[in-house]
Amino acid sequence: MEKDFGNFQGILIVGLGLIGGSLALSLKEESFKGRIYGLDLSKDRVETGLRLKVIEEGFRSYEEVPWENVDLVIISTPVKTFDTVAKTLKKFIKEETIVSDVGSVKGDVVIRLQEILKPNLFVGVHPIAGTEKEGIENARPGLFKRARLILTPVKDNREEVRRVQKLWEDLGSLPEIMDPHLHDFVFASVSHLPHAIAFALVNSLIELSKEFNIDLFKYPGAGFKDFTRIAASSPTVWKDIFLENKENLLKTIDVFISSLNKLKDAIDREDEESIIRILSESREKRLSLEN
Amino acid sequence: MEKDFGNFQGILIVGLGLIGGSLALSLKEESFKGRIYGLDLSKDRVETGLRLKVIEEGFRSYEEVPWENVDLVIISTPVKTFDTVAKTLKKFIKEETIVSDVGSVKGDVVIRLQEILKPNLFVGVHPIAGTEKEGIENARPGLFKRARLILTPVKDNREEVRRVQKLWEDLGSLPEIMDPHLHDFVFASVSHLPHAIAFALVNSLIELSKEFNIDLFKYPGAGFKDFTRIAASSPTVWKDIFLENKENLLKTIDVFISSLNKLKDAIDREDEESIIRILSESREKRLSLEN
Numbered sequence: 001m002e003k004d005f006g007n008f009q010g011i012l013i014v015g016l017g018l019i020g021g022s023l024a025l026s027l028k029e030e031s032f033k034g035r036i037y038g039l040d041l042s043k044d045r046v047e048t049g050l051r052l053k054v055i056e057e058g059f060r061s062y063e064e065v066p067w068e069n070v071d072l073v074i075i076s077t078p079v080k081t082f083d084t085v086a087k088t089l090k091k092f093i094k095e096e097t098i099v100s101d102v103g104s105v106k107g108d109v110v111i112r113l114q115e116i117l118k119p120n121l122f123v124g125v126h127p128i129a130g131t132e133k134e135g136i137e138n139a140r141p142g143l144f145k146r147a148r149l150i151l152t153p154v155k156d157n158r159e160e161v162r163r164v165q166k167l168w169e170d171l172g173s174l175p176e177i178m179d180p181h182l183h184d185f186v187f188a189s190v191s192h193l194p195h196a197i198a199f200a201l202v203n204s205l206i207e208l209s210k211e212f213n214i215d216l217f218k219y220p221g222a223g224f225k226d227f228t229r230i231a232a233s234s235p236t237v238w239k240d241i242f243l244e245n246k247e248n249l250l251k252t253i254d255v256f257i258s259s260l261n262k263l264k265d266a267i268d269r270e271d272e273e274s275i276i277r278i279l280s281e282s283r284e285k286r287l288s289l290e291n
Numbered sequence: 292m293e294k295d296f297g298n299f300q301g302i303l304i305v306g307l308g309l310i311g312g313s314l315a316l317s318l319k320e321e322s323f324k325g326r327i328y329g330l331d332l333s334k335d336r337v338e339t340g341l342r343l344k345v346i347e348e349g350f351r352s353y354e355e356v357p358w359e360n361v362d363l364v365i366i367s368t369p370v371k372t373f374d375t376v377a378k379t380l381k382k383f384i385k386e387e388t389i390v391s392d393v394g395s396v397k398g399d400v401v402i403r404l405q406e407i408l409k410p411n412l413f414v415g416v417h418p419i420a421g422t423e424k425e426g427i428e429n430a431r432p433g434l435f436k437r438a439r440l441i442l443t444p445v446k447d448n449r450e451e452v453r454r455v456q457k458l459w460e461d462l463g464s465l466p467e468i469m470d471p472h473l474h475d476f477v478f479a480s481v482s483h484l485p486h487a488i489a490f491a492l493v494n495s496l497i498e499l500s501k502e503f504n505i506d507l508f509k510y511p512g513a514g515f516k517d518f519t520r521i522a523a524s525s526p527t528v529w530k531d532i533f534l535e536n537k538e539n540l541l542k543t544i545d546v547f548i549s550s551l552n553k554l555k556d557a558i559d560r561e562d563e564e565s566i567i568r569i570l571s572e573s574r575e576k577r578l579s580l581e582n
Contacts, residue, residue, distance in 0.1 A: 128510070148510065182505070189499050189507050194518045196558075197488060200551035202573035208480050208546055214473070216480050219419070219439065220580055223521040227485045230514040232577040235570035242558050242566060253555050255499055257548060260491035264544050267487075267533050275533060279526035282493035286523040289511055 003170045006163030009034045010069035013055070014085055015077030016040040019102045019130060021054045021139025023074065026171045029141035035069060049136050067092050072167070074125075075101040080240040082109060086116040093120060098160050100125050104187060105244040106152040106180035114154050123164045124152035124180060126187070127173060134234045145172035152180035188248035193256060195238055196249065198231040294461045297454030300325045301360035304346070305376055306368030307331040310393045310421060312345045312430025314365065317462045320432035326360055339427050358383050363458070365416075366392040371531040373400060377407040384411060389451050391416050395478060396535040397443040397471035405445050414455045415443035415471060417478070418464060425525045436463035443471035479539035484547060486529055487540065489522040 011027065013020045016038050024036050038055035039062065040046050046058040059065050073093060075085050082103065089099060100123045103109065110124035129147040149168050153161045165175045178186070209216045220228075242249055266274035302318065304311045307329050315327050329346035330353065331337050337349040350356050364384060366376050373394065380390060391414045394400065401415035420438040440459050444452045456466045469477070500507045511519075533540055557565035 185503060186505065186507060186510050189496055190510050190515050193495075194492065194515050196554055197492060197551065198514075198518065199570050199573040200554050201485065201488060201547060202576050203554075203569060204484075204543070204547040204550040205480055206572060206576055207550060208543060211546075212476060214477065216477060217576060217580060219477050219481050223489075224481050224485050225580065226517040226520055227489065228577050228580075229517055231573045233570075233574070235567050235574055238570055239563060239566045243561055243563070246558055246561070250555060250559060252495070252499060253551065255502075256492060256495040257551065259495040259498060260488065260544065260548065263487055263491050263494075264541060267537055268541060270534055270537070272530060272534070275530045276526050278494060279490050279524075279529055281497060282490040282522045283524070283526055285493050285497055285508060286519050289508060289516065 001166075003030065004166065005030075005032050005034070005170045006072075006165070006167040008072040008163070008167060010037065010066075011035070011072045011074060012037045012039060012065060012070045014039045014073060014075050014089070015081075016042075016045040016049045016055065016058070016136045017076060018134050018136065018138050019127070019143075020074070020076035021049060021136035022129075022141065022143040023076065023102065023171075024049070024055050025139055025141035026144055030171055032170075037065060037070065039065060045136055052137065052139075054136055054139050062088055062092055065092065067094060067097075070094070071097050072164070073097060073099045075099065075103070078237060078240050079103045079105050079109065079244050082113060083116065086113050086122075090117055090120070095120070098123060098164065100164050102127055104191070105184060105241055106150075107184040107245070107248075108180075109244060110152055110154055110180045121155060121157050121160050123161055124154070125164065125168065126150045126152070126183065127168070129173075134237065142172070144168065147173045149173040149175045150178045150183055151175055152178055152183050154180060184245050185248050188245050188252045192241055192245055192249045193252040195230055195233060196242065196253060197256065198228050199238075202228050202231040292457075294321065295457065296321075296323050296325070296461045297363075297457040299363040299454070299458060301328065301357075302326070302363045302365065303328040303330060303356060303361045305330045305364060305366050305380070306372075307333075307336040307340045307346065307349070307427045308367060309425050309427065309429050310418070310434075311365070311367035312340060312343075312427035313420075313432065313434040314367065314393065314462075315340070315346050316430055316432035317435055321462055323461075328356060328361065330356060336427055343428065343430075345427055345430050353379055353383055356383065358385060358388075361385070362388050363455075364388060364390045366390065366394070369528060369531050370394045370396050370400065370535050373404060374407065377404050377413075381408055381411070386411070389414060389455065391455055393418055395482070396475060396532055397441075398475035398536070398539075399471075400535060401443055401445055401471045412446060412448050412451050414452055415445070416455065416459065417441045417443070417474065418459070420464075425528065433463070435459065438464045440464040440466045441469045441474055442466055443469055443474050445471060475536050476539050479536050479543045483532055483536055483540045484543040486521055486524060487533065487544060488547065489519050490529075493519050493522040 038058040049055040114122040127149045205216045329349040340346040405413040418440045496507045
């Protein structure tokens with residue numbers, strides 16, 4: 001199909017961080033014909049965005065934006081600010097403008113946002129992409145190429161949802177539609193739980209280093225580095241994600257601790273058969289993933 | 292210093308797996324002048340070793356080995372078999388032959404082995420290298436290049452320890468001497484605990500997938516793949532390691548669970564300050580590692 005990026009003429013990216021910046025760069029790289037505007041309350045980020053040519057036009061206040069040209073707004077600020085951003089947007093956007101986001105928590109958030117923004121349409125989007133680096137200075141085109149992307153529409157506006165989906169398809173990502181609450185359970189399991197574990201693991205090694213008066217971090221094996229790479233992720237971003245997806249996360253932490261205790265008990269009992277069973281199940285499942 | 296590989300004339304590698312095979316290949320690659328012998332009870336592994344030119348001479352029984360030519364034996368079988376291997380070796384080795392290993396558990400193991408092998412010297416060695424792949428078919432030269440390596444001698448035979456150390460230095464690895472029990476605590480923390488966590492994490496996602504009737508493994512983010520890569524490690528190898536280093540591992544699992552519970556409680560209380568503190572400590576520490 002021809003690349004039309006959902007036929008949007010003017011896209012405003014609110015929040016110029018790693019994801020917002022990478023989105024702007026990707027649109028440019030893929031020859032999006034419309035205008036790309038950036039809005040961020042921080043002077044620094046707007047200036048960096050302009051200097052690094054991530055955005056062509058940048059604004060530091062909602063008042064400056066040429067709203068008549070904007071038919072898609074993509075919120076890429078921290079999840080915690082979404083309500084405030086949506087309430088402010090509501091005062092400025094045209095009737096037919098679609099609002100979307102790139103946040104990693106959906107569930108109640110998207111339902112709240114749709115409520116705030118109605119009659120405008122809100123289409124929740126979660127690109128499964130990113131790095132542990134943050135900031136517009138780390139933005140890169142191609143971040144969304146061959147990356148999965150979840151759309152979590154709450155209203156049955158197929159045509160508009162299809163346009164947002166097409167935009168992301170034309171950037172090379174692989175969209176899928178999912179219920180917003182199911183989305184939050186899935187990502188609590190495969191992303192938020194592993195992050196919580198990585199943070200806790202590094203913390204426990206800090207603890208053990210103190211207790212035994214040795215710097216354990218002098219001895220990181222290769223596996224350990226992979227394992228804790230995500231523990232260098234942004235504390236603010238992850239604090240917000242953990243709190244926004246609290247119920248799901250607490251549930252998955254409990255299931256994980258119970259799995260770990262099962263393994264621990266088998267080791268304590270020296271029950272070789274159970275240990276092998278637990279390890280083999282895990283190995284088989286992991287090997288079934290692509291890489 | 293000149294490469295003399297500790298002046299060993301004949302090295303016998305007992306156990307032709309990933310590490311034993313990679314050691315043989317590395318010695319050849321680095322132009323070790325002596326003989327390299329391989330011994331494995333499995334016909335398959337000996338044949339694969341010969342076919343892939345990992346070893347030049349391979350034996351399937353201790354009786355076939357030209358023991359008069361062997362002045363260094365390196366045990367690279369699973370840790371669980373060490374006692375049996377040492378008892379058998381004792382019947383064959385020359386008086387001056389040094390025995391060493393490449394196992395990832397030291398502590399009581401090396402003390403037991405020295406006791407079995409005396410008056411011959413045993414020098415415990417743990418190369419911090421390896422992959423989640425196993426088997427001689429995955430062996431590769433250069434596996435130990437720039438890799439840390441821990442020597443855990445129990446007897447004060449500096450000259451012999453220095454020779455073993457020189458061998459590994461000449462293969463490009465970075466040796467360090469450590470008390471065998473401290474070694475086990477350190478590697479329980481930085482390697483065995485992360486492996487236990489990775490296995491338990493994959494198991495908990497299998498559990499959650501069943502409970503919620505969705506295949507969570509369809510949605511692995513990049514971080515998740517890194518994180519669980521080590522969950523594909525060999526169940527037999529890791530069952531043995533977990534049991535050999537049981538006390539240290541159980542202790543570190545407890546400390547980790549307590550760290551995770553601290554984070555969980557902070558999330559449950561929505562105590563933003565504590566969450567940020569926990570995440571920031573972890574981030575700073577992780578960023579201080581080289582990569």
